[in-house]
Amino acid sequence: MSGARFAASFAALGALLLRHRLAGLGALVLLVVAALAAAAPLLPLPNPDLTDLANRLQRPGAPGHPLGTDHLGRDLLARLVWGTRLSLAVGVFASLIAALAGSCIGIAAGFFGGRTDNLLMRGIDMLMAFPYILLALAIVAALGPGLLNALYAVAIVNIPFFARSVRGATAAIAHREFVDAARLAGMRNWRIIGGEILPNVAPVITIAMSTTIGWMILETAGLSFLGLGSQPPQADLGSMLGEGRNLLINAPHVSVVPGAMIFVVVVSINLLGDGVRDWLDPRLRAGQLSRPAAVTRIERADAGAAHRPDGALLQVRGLRTRFVSAGARTQYAVNGVDLTVDAGQCLGLIGESGSGKSVTALSLLGLAPSPPAVIGGGRVYLAGEDLLAADFERLRAIRGRRVAYIFQNPMAALHPLMTVGAQLTEAIRCHRRMPRQAALDEALGLLRQVRMPGAAARARQYPHELSGGMRQRVGIALALANAPELVIADEPTTALDVTVQAQILQLLAQLRRERNLALIFVTHDFAVLSQLCDRVAVMYAGRIVESGPTHDILARPAHPYTAGLIRCAPRLGGGRRPAAIPGLPPAADRLPRGCAFAPRCARRREACEAGKVASTRLSAARRVRCLYPLEAA
Amino acid sequence: MTAAIEARNLSKTFGGERRWFGRARPPVCAVREVSFRVAAGETLGIVGESGCGKTTLARMLAGLLPPSGGRISVDGKEPRAGAGPWGGLVQYVFQDPLGALNPRKTIRQIMHAPLRHLLGMDAPAREARVAELFDAVNLHLAFLDRYPHEFSGGQAQRIGIARALAANPRIVVLDEPVSALDVSVQAQVLNLLADLRRAYHLTYLLISHDLAVVEAVSDRVAVLYCGAIVELADAAEVFARARHPYTRLLADSAPVPGRPPAAAAPGELPDAPTRGCAFAARCSRADAACRQRAPEPVYTRKENYVRCFRPLETPR
Numbered sequence: 001m002s003g004a005r006f007a008a009s010f011a012a013l014g015a016l017l018l019r020h021r022l023a024g025l026g027a028l029v030l031l032v033v034a035a036l037a038a039a040a041p042l043l044p045l046p047n048p049d050l051t052d053l054a055n056r057l058q059r060p061g062a063p064g065h066p067l068g069t070d071h072l073g074r075d076l077l078a079r080l081v082w083g084t085r086l087s088l089a090v091g092v093f094a095s096l097i098a099a100l101a102g103s104c105i106g107i108a109a110g111f112f113g114g115r116t117d118n119l120l121m122r123g124i125d126m127l128m129a130f131p132y133i134l135l136a137l138a139i140v141a142a143l144g145p146g147l148l149n150a151l152y153a154v155a156i157v158n159i160p161f162f163a164r165s166v167r168g169a170t171a172a173i174a175h176r177e178f179v180d181a182a183r184l185a186g187m188r189n190w191r192i193i194g195g196e197i198l199p200n201v202a203p204v205i206t207i208a209m210s211t212t213i214g215w216m217i218l219e220t221a222g223l224s225f226l227g228l229g230s231q232p233p234q235a236d237l238g239s240m241l242g243e244g245r246n247l248l249i250n251a252p253h254v255s256v257v258p259g260a261m262i263f264v265v266v267v268s269i270n271l272l273g274d275g276v277r278d279w280l281d282p283r284l285r286a287g288q289l290s291r292p293a294a295v296t297r298i299e300r301a302d303a304g305a306a307h308r309p310d311g312a313l314l315q316v317r318g319l320r321t322r323f324v325s326a327g328a329r330t331q332y333a334v335n336g337v338d339l340t341v342d343a344g345q346c347l348g349l350i351g352e353s354g355s356g357k358s359v360t361a362l363s364l365l366g367l368a369p370s371p372p373a374v375i376g377g378g379r380v381y382l383a384g385e386d387l388l389a390a391d392f393e394r395l396r397a398i399r400g401r402r403v404a405y406i407f408q409n410p411m412a413a414l415h416p417l418m419t420v421g422a423q424l425t426e427a428i429r430c431h432r433r434m435p436r437q438a439a440l441d442e443a444l445g446l447l448r449q450v451r452m453p454g455a456a457a458r459a460r461q462y463p464h465e466l467s468g469g470m471r472q473r474v475g476i477a478l479a480l481a482n483a484p485e486l487v488i489a490d491e492p493t494t495a496l497d498v499t500v501q502a503q504i505l506q507l508l509a510q511l512r513r514e515r516n517l518a519l520i521f522v523t524h525d526f527a528v529l530s531q532l533c534d535r536v537a538v539m540y541a542g543r544i545v546e547s548g549p550t551h552d553i554l555a556r557p558a559h560p561y562t563a564g565l566i567r568c569a570p571r572l573g574g575g576r577r578p579a580a581i582p583g584l585p586p587a588a589d590r591l592p593r594g595c596a597f598a599p600r601c602a603r604r605r606e607a608c609e610a611g612k613v614a615s616t617r618l619s620a621a622r623r624v625r626c627l628y629p630l631e632a633a
Numbered sequence: 634m635t636a637a638i639e640a641r642n643l644s645k646t647f648g649g650e651r652r653w654f655g656r657a658r659p660p661v662c663a664v665r666e667v668s669f670r671v672a673a674g675e676t677l678g679i680v681g682e683s684g685c686g687k688t689t690l691a692r693m694l695a696g697l698l699p700p701s702g703g704r705i706s707v708d709g710k711e712p713r714a715g716a717g718p719w720g721g722l723v724q725y726v727f728q729d730p731l732g733a734l735n736p737r738k739t740i741r742q743i744m745h746a747p748l749r750h751l752l753g754m755d756a757p758a759r760e761a762r763v764a765e766l767f768d769a770v771n772l773h774l775a776f777l778d779r780y781p782h783e784f785s786g787g788q789a790q791r792i793g794i795a796r797a798l799a800a801n802p803r804i805v806v807l808d809e810p811v812s813a814l815d816v817s818v819q820a821q822v823l824n825l826l827a828d829l830r831r832a833y834h835l836t837y838l839l840i841s842h843d844l845a846v847v848e849a850v851s852d853r854v855a856v857l858y859c860g861a862i863v864e865l866a867d868a869a870e871v872f873a874r875a876r877h878p879y880t881r882l883l884a885d886s887a888p889v890p891g892r893p894p895a896a897a898a899p900g901e902l903p904d905a906p907t908r909g910c911a912f913a914a915r916c917s918r919a920d921a922a923c924r925q926r927a928p929e930p931v932y933t934r935k936e937n938y939v940r941c942f943r944p945l946e947t948p949r
Binding site for chain 1 (some may be wrong): 682692721724726727732734736749796800815816818819820842843848850872873879883884886890893
């Protein structure tokens with residue numbers, strides 16, 4: 001299975017390389033064509049407009065005319081080079097004009113908003129209401145035929161495309177905090193547009209240009225082909241094609257030569273444009289669009305070693321998870337975590353962001369996203385069964401049925417297009433076959449259990465119609481849908497207001513009592529944790545540094561980090577300034593050799609930084625990973 | 634004594650204007666009749682839940698948003714109508730430390746902007762001032778040539794604070810300055826802010842949803858509910874001896890280690906303010922009068938007030 005995934009990631013890499021190679025090829029071809037076109041006056045070519053009726057319609061390879069001559073005996077090679085020069089120039093200038101005008105309109109509309117936006121964009125809408133070729137024809141008809149007028153027509157027709165993409169990008173940036181900051185720094189509107197907005201929308205403009213310039217050359221050629229662009233005897237690719245059209249049977253080379261050139265130019269521009277877009281648009285880079293696999297990749301280095309699971313509901317031994325991505329250093333997120341949760345027990349997993357607490361929670365059921373996550377070792381026993389050895393179908397049967405998750409952001413965890421009732425019914429019927437109506441009744445029962453006001457009416461609503469607190473109640477109902485033995489709650493109250501947080505905490509405490517539920521509560525806040533959890537495990541740099549009964553650890557922390565974490569958060573009614581822990585947590589890609597907390601620790605001695613620090617038993621219920629623990633227990 | 638910053642009946646309504654086609658959008662009252670005075674050197678904490686108008690109020694005070702009604706004066710002076718930000722007088726520290734730095738500019742360009750545009754300093758003077766500021770917020774000068782994405786949240790917030798101080802402001806609006814930071818880094822930034830306040834004689838308006846942070850840092854606290862200040866009191870007393878039932882609800886909801894979970898009160902912020910007291914629907918003490926008229930401020934001490942017909946009397 002991991003072999004297939006390996007092959008898939010190689011295929012993705014191959015596709016990326018190939019695309020970049022194609023972009024390179026496009027750039028090369030374009031460069032050669034552009035160089036030839038630019039050098040046209042220097043090349044030893046005959047006059048492209050010189051008619052020579054005696055030598056009309058010469059085949060390619062005729063003496064003095066490598067590509068032959070057209071119906072007036074003009075040298076096709078010379079006309080091709082000069083025509084390409086003209087077509088390229090027109091395409092580039094039309095693109096520049098459209099980009100300039102469109103970007104100005106787009107930035108003004110997006111930045112100023114309101115009436116300005118309305119006025120400008122409705123104007124753009126009117127431009128877009130006409131089929132573009134009709135509009136171009138109308139513009140040329142009004143201005144009169146001629147290459148310059150065709151250029152204007154093509155540029156005007158393409159303004160809406162630029163205006164709309166640039167407006168979208170600008171509107172997304174205009175309300176960002178750094179724009180407010182620039183205003184507070186005394187910058188005026190035009191300076192903000194030039195200094196803050198433009199650099200951030202420039203990639204959008206470049207992407208739009210790279211994808212439209214090929215089109216513009218085609219459109220100009222189209223107008224010339226219809227006789228509305230360049231006027232005889234001036235050659236551009238479109239008019240050459242038009243002149244050759246009548247001779248398609250007798251002298252196909254007259255139209256094939258400019259046609260091939262249009263093809264080569266447009267294809268190479270589009271290939272290059274794709275490359276530019278990939279390079280500038282971070283979302284398309286390096287396989288980020290690829291969906292994570294259904295199970296975290298598992299490459300256990302300790303596959304042979306077996307632990308003996310005891311009677312605990314959940315037992316985690318030596319769990320290791322790392323993040324591996326090409327071109328970046330490996331991030332070691334979880335580095336040997338041991339946890340035990342008994343039935344009906346609540347374990348608090350506390351740590352700062354980057355401590356590995358969420359990755360630990362996700363790794364238990366193979367939910368850490370792969371790529372880039374890789375579980376590198378350890379055992380996760382659920383009632384004696386090793387979940388990391390289980391196949392996907394087995395895991396799927398356990399996920400949501402015996403072990404369920406509650407996520408931090410219920411808006412992101414709920415399906416935006418399904419009603420609350422439908423989502424609950426789906427979760428129930430996914431694990432237990434039952435008629436729809438029975439499942440719906442059960443869903444309503446669940447909503448009542450999580451104290452959802454007006455449960456029956458709420459079941460028919462969509463997530464966006466609920467408040468944050470109600471959404472999290474739905475998230476909890478979803479987790480409880482199949483009466484799991486263990487619920488893993490990842491910061492379930494962090495996104496909520498304090499009064500709503502109190503409601504949700506109270507609800508979780510009640511449900512735990514009623515259902516004898518085991519709970520792993522992931523949080524960064526000791527105060528929240530102490531409301532709910534009997535035991536706590538403190539995580540730092542991917543390891544559990546201290547564990548034990550909550551009240552015991554709060555009263556007498558043994559690890560200096562735990563003590564710092566308790567002291568550094570201000571407490572209501574505490575009336576004191578918080579005591580900060582100096583420094584920053586270590587980066588997960590360069591963890592220190594010894595104790596990860598040593599660089600920030602006041603009690604650090606040489607031995608701390610010399611090598612790994614083992615976890616030692618302090619008392620029957622407490623363990624600490626410190627050589628010089630604070631006086632405790 | 635003139636207040637460093639004073640707000641009188643400050644209001645902001647969104648929507649309500651007629652569209653070109655169709656009906657007018659119903660107006661949403663984000664901030665209603667907010668009045669307070671903050672003395673020079675004082676820290677006023679503003680607490681409330683999401684949607685209560687904290688950030689709208691903060692943006693008006695910083696001059697980023699024109700008020701729909703009422704007045705703001707800084708050092709006894711009122712700004713010209715529609716003049717935008719107050720020059721350098723009032724500065725702002727943003728909630729999202731990285732979002733407040735333009736990703737395409739170096740830290741040097743970001744730091745020089747206020748010095749150049751507000752104070753008109755020349756390049757050598759700007760360099761010297763930036764060095765001084767970075768020293769004050771404990772940042773290394775080597776950071777100046779890097780881009781924002783290379784910094785952690787705590788470092789980025791120090792840069793944001795240094796930028797806010799660059800133009801010698803009298804008043805700094807701190808909009809949730811530590812809520813995006815890690816717990817162990819929060820305390821560093823809070824302590825830095827306290828030190829800077831003394832060193833530069835600053836006046837702070839600290840906006841936060843975290844009662845403990847507000848209580849620890851502020852001198853006085855304003856409690857905001859549905860866009861109105863329901864209680865304004867000294868920080869030492871506001872939660873310990875709450876007078877407004879909503880303040881009491883907030884204080885009881887905040888988790889405190891060792892205290893059993895509060896019996897949570899039902900209800901959440903209403904979508905649209907109702908007639909009478911906005912809190913009446915959730916209030917156990919509300920009577921007919923509360924649902925009829927909105928309560929006026931009742932002054933408890935010189936500048937402190939509670940907006941309630943039936944305030945809690947007994948100290949806890």
